[in-house]
Amino acid sequence: MGDLTELAGSLTTHGQKQVITVMNRDAYLKANPGLEADLEPDTTHVVVDGSSRLAAAREAGLATIEIMVSDDQGATPRKSSNPPSSPTSTAKTSRNSTKPAHCNAS
Incomplete structure (x- = not known):
């Protein structure tokens, strides 16, 4: 993922x-x-857009982040200026793993 310091x-x-x-x-x-x-x-939950932001949030020591649950993303993430409408929530960032980026929403 590279250096996430910045x-x-x-x-x-x-x-x-x-x-x-x-x-x-x-x-x-x-x-x-x-x-x-x-x-x-x-x-x-599995991150489909924002893995670097999640990793950087963990590196920064942020306790929570804002997420949008969008189960219609499918296998190929959409590139659109109009993201799907879905409620925004927060998720805990206290997870370290070498597997696909994921979070446990609360």
């Missing part, structure tokens, strides 16, 4: 400007069959 510093100084998009575990696995082994057993 992004972590920006998150600390300016705050989070863009939400991190996640999918519920079941929706992610439906869209990506065969990838269950890549997930930690307790994973409830």
Whole structure:
């Protein structure tokens, strides 16, 4: 993922400007069959857009981040200026793993 020092510093100084998009575990696995082994057993949500921001938030020591749950992202993330409408929530960032970026939303 590279050096996240600058992004972590920006998150600390300016705050989070863009939400991190996640999918519920079941929706992610439906869209990506065969990838269950890549997930930690307790994973409830999988990051589909914003893995670097999540890692930088962890590096910066942020306790929570803003997320948007979007189960219709599918296997290929959409590139659009109009993100899907979905409620924004927060998620804890206290997870370290070498597996796909994930979070446990609260």
